[in-house]
Amino acid sequence: MKKKLVSLIMTALFLGSTVGVVMAATLKCEVKSVDGTTVVIDCGSDAGKLKAGDTVNVKSTKKKQAIEGC
Numbered sequence: 001m002k003k004k005l006v007s008l009i010m011t012a013l014f015l016g017s018t019v020g021v022v023m024a025a026t027l028k029c030e031v032k033s034v035d036g037t038t039v040v041i042d043c044g045s046d047a048g049k050l051k052a053g054d055t056v057n058v059k060s061t062k063k064k065q066a067i068e069g070c
Helices: 002-022 044-047
Strands: 030-035 039-040
Touching: none
Parallel strands: none
Antiparallel strands: 030 039
C-alpha cells in the first residue's frame, strides 16, 4: 500500500512540474523602439499572456553578416 501511495505522489509531482514547463507562453512580438537598454515591443492581442516582471527570451531575425575589410 505504501509503495502505491509513494508512486502516486511521485507521478503527481512529475506531471505537475511538466505541465508548468509546457504552459510557458510563446509569443510573436515586434520591436517598436530601442532606447539604450530599454526595448519597447508590441505583442498585439497576446500581450495579456505576460505580466510585469516576467523573464523573456528574445531571438533576433537578423542574420549575422560578415564585415569585409580593406
